Amino acid sequence: MPGKDLESEIRHGHHGGNVMTVAQPCIEPAAHREPERHLWCISDLTVSYGEVIALSSVSLNIKENSVTAVIGPSGCGKSSLLCCLNRLTDFIPGCCVSGRILMHSKDILGGQIDDTRLRKQVGLIFQKPNPFPLSIRRNFELPLREHGIRDRQEIEHIMQSTLEATGLWKEVKDRLNKPAHQLSGGQQQRLCIARALSLRPDALLMDEPCSALDPISSGQVEELVLSLRERYTIVIVTHNLSQARRLGTDVALFWLRDGKGTLVESGPASQVFEAPRDDLTKLYLRGAIA
């Protein structure tokens, strides 16, 4: 395949940065013809860590302004997929990524992409809340300053509006100078979401954002995700099937086949949950296998 050679050359930078990534239209699945836009078109994505193949030739389109729930058992490459979408894979030693991910018609795996800007556009929420060990205010100040916003009033304004959007403002407005680590786990996670939103991203990636939280905090984070899905493209990895049902507009099921993570089935949530095409999906949804 000549296209693939070109691509791998771009990634390995053999062309000294002269070759532009070729913009290609996303190939929409034939099933739905309505004018749905895809934020990411993933084709033939393979992720390996040394000998271990975490994801094997995955092709998947992710719709704009929707919640794509990524489900499947542990170790099937769900988190690896997320890390590819904001190129956090760059920092994992021994991690090798091949294939293509188009975002706004640009291959984000290519060398020409400004990866820090990509990460500003695509926020990542980790499993364990990870606010900086600073005050709540500084947790906003530091990233905003990093991206060139220095005006104190503007920072205050952005902080307040994102805290309001995450329903945290009332809870923290009197303690903005207090350490973020004094907040409860759920509040910390919502703070992290607000911090990611303060950079005005297009998308949010969430890696099991509720698995370290109690049921009430989990519920609050879920409500928050629902309230955000009109405006942001959200990809959420979850082990919790009922959470996937509650949140997902689209679903992608991954499975470990022959020691490799593979995509089993993807599509709108209603279709995958009500009329799964793959036998494995049927069994998994019924709880027969896990």
Add this chain to the structure above:
Amino acid sequence: MYLRSPARASTVLSPMLIGAGALALLASALIAFIFFVVLGEAMAALGEIGLWRFLTDASWHPSSGEFNLLPMVAGTGLVAAGAMVLAMPLGLIAAVFVTFYAPSPVATAYLRLIELFAGIPSVLYGLWGLVVLVPIIADLAAPGSSLLAASLVLALMVLPTIALIATMSVRSVPLERIQAARALGFTKASTMVKIVIPSARKGLAVAAILGAGRAVGETMAVMMVAGNIVQVPESIFEPVRTLSANIALEIAYAMDVHRSALFVSALVMIAFVVLATALLEFVTNKQAMPDVHPD
């Protein structure tokens, strides 16, 4: 039953505990013993001359009854401070380089090299300073043996200590914190400056203070390149004498009050170290990451 198992565990451990306790006691007793010997020896001079004259006498001429220690205090402070100003940034850069930038074989080789440097006897550093550094500085400004030469040699000597401790503390910064910063679009450089270094602050303070402790105490190498003239230097090219060099130079022939006055020198050095340790306590008791609000 619940209470029993820890009790039994401690019975099993008790010979070891007693042994460790005894060794710890011995070590602290030795330190106390050394301190009291120094204090005892210094008492004669403190009684006869009085503390005040150690600060106000015209100069340090023990044979003519002048005992001003201030030039040596200044010498020690300036030489050590100069060494730290040079070694601290270098040690920090080395730590960040080894941990986040160097490919792992380079990092390992670099660390081995630094460990090797830490093991070189100080007289060799002094010799190198004497034959290489002093002539170069003499070309710039005579006589060459100077505050600058002493600080440079000392910086090289404390660099391994600082770099190794700084590396340990930079390595112990939680990975999640670094990932959080990278996921928020921080560049590598600003992740270092804004997240890693502030997070490693405690360990870096430990590195600085241990380095400073060594810088204050180092005798041989400093004596070989500092010039050892008793004066408060007016420029970095002027010779200085440190407290430790003062003791080493004069103890061989000092008698009576002069000898006792040298123990006062030692007491002042102990004070330097105690001060550094108190500073260490103060710094490490603070928050792990500074929370400053710039206006």
